[in-house]
Amino acid sequence: MTSTAARTSPASPDDTYVLLHTTGRIGHITLNRPQALNALTHPMVRRIDEALTAWEHDPAVETVVISGAGERGLCAGGDIRAIHEDARTGGRASADFWRDEYRLNARIARYPKPYVALMDGIVMGGGVGISAHGSVRIVTERSRIAMPETGIGFVPDVGGTYLLALAPGELGTHLALTGAPVGAADALLCGLADHHVPSAALGALVADLAELPVRDALARHVRPAPPGVLAGRREWIDACYAADTVEEIVRRLLGHGSPEAKEAAETLLAKSPTSLKVTLAALRRARHLGPLERVLDQEYRISCAALTGPDLVEGIRAQVVDKDRAPRWRPATLAEVTDADVQRFFAPLGELPELGLAGPEPTPEVAW
Template sequence: MNHSSPEENDHVLLRTEGRAAYITLNRPKALNALTHPMALRIDGALTAWADDPRVETVVIEGAGERGLCAGGDVRDIHHDAKTGGAASADFWRDEYRLNARIARYSKPYVALMDGIVMGGGVGVSAHGSVRIVTERSRVAMPETGIGFVPDVGGTYLLALAPGELGTHLALTGAAVGAADALLCGLADHFVPSAALPALARELAADPVHTVLERYVEQPPPGELPAAREWIDRCYTAESAEEIVARLHATDAPAAKRAAATLLTKSPTAVKVTLAALRRARRLGPLERVLEQEYRVSLAALSSPDLVEGIRAQVIDKDRDPQWSPGTFEAVGPADVERFFAPLGDRELRLAETAPSTEVAW
């Protein structure tokens, strides 16, 4: 049940017009960062609209000029991790259920992924059936930079990306633009940012496929195709240490920059992310991967790196986290395996569902 206050309800604006229903994430000063009440409000709306014959299409967008959503509210997570609370575990349980609902939604779910779309913002958009990026889009799963591991189904999405592109994005936290998001399977269509208001309005009157035909264009070229050779070669290595060594040994300046970036991230988070991605490839449907991510997220909550990473990047903003352990070599197999340990009666158990089917437009 959603026990949101009226003010919190203002953080997710809901409306219907014609054949469409609209979700607007409305915390522009916080770059629409997602909170637990927001996730519950979105989930409740999707539940109601699924059985409403007047609603044929659902649209999600972000208020303000900066982007759809920068992710979960990590200040709340920082407080919870420091005090040993249960709020983050409860939030993630409902958020991951929402991610699964979006992926299996029975009606077209149109995500306007304009501007910054990171972390939890990817979770409420990139599992949708119609994912639109623009020339302003910057899509990323930057969790290793705060001592965390990609969640909200991020390891599922990135594990499915061509070759080792997803591994590169997950470990480095690099943000991609429109063309590279399309290449990696994080989006479906490119539409110029200035056209999004008209596109959203027209969805109230016309079916999705009709509206898309009017607006979809070719995106500007991306950066990843030129990097595929060294990304695929370097990131197939068995360990984070070997990945960094291969990147350093590569002539491409971008590869050396990637190596330098990896050495700034939480060594534990990088190693756990690498293991989570490779396990995700074998787990099957999104629900199984979300269940694994829940285990990993709860383990991260009791890890010193999560508190320290959020402190350095968000609270104090000194950008100088002191990771513990501080090197890849100091993170052993048992340290990684701890993140995947069963949770007993705290496990997240998502209902088995049939594989996604094509949504009728």
């Protein structure tokens, strides 16, 4: 059966990138851009939101399922080639995209019906935003979940700093700064997922979700995840990443003695120094900001500020456009990134409208 959302969405060439249908009691969203690993465009974000609007008020749809077409994964993130061109030319299309994308992330987190995300294969950046905020997050033995933004001169967004700030100990700091991908068990440990289902069983799970309540369908297919690695590394991760500065984190990692800690330090030293410092500040702030909406408001400021800096353009050039893997960061070292450089990313946007998901900021009390 074709869903109400599919029938009423305006026709456009981008409609084929998001397929919508209903089967039994589920509304199924399929990201259908496998040639780009289902990377999100602005029209794709709008179409997902339209589907959620239609199905929220459709009593025949009891559960929403989101998955990705192709064999490689759910979603590799946003369309960073488009972001590169926008940042390079001083445009505003990326800010408009992020505004709708972050609102969609917040909506998913508050959606009143079960939202089941099939996080099979690669799930990165914006792919985390459309899955890890859902109420039922399924990983498989093929899952590779990451927020790799520091490697392209950017900062974890789509609520990523909110999710990683909630991870046990300093695991989230490690993942945010290094951009390291995690498998099923580590995603469960970090609170990025809820259940492990073997990849081969996902089709049967979806078929059961069409006929059964979510809990009953899950009971048929959830299995223990293959072993992860992060639990055995908690000692050095918690000790090293608890430092107040990126410089001190790197110093502790290099001095720890563990080969994995040294490898993490070397990974950090290859990332954008500005992105590392802004990411650490964003994570620390996220721990105290409160609800997701307030963290998304902060991330929107950071993302818009990144558009006007040199590292986002350079990072995407080096990793995606020219693929020389030799970015020339500015500033080039952690020591050259000042506190003022970092604070610029958290400043009010001025002429550009704020995201405003959490409402107006409270007025400071005045002592008379």
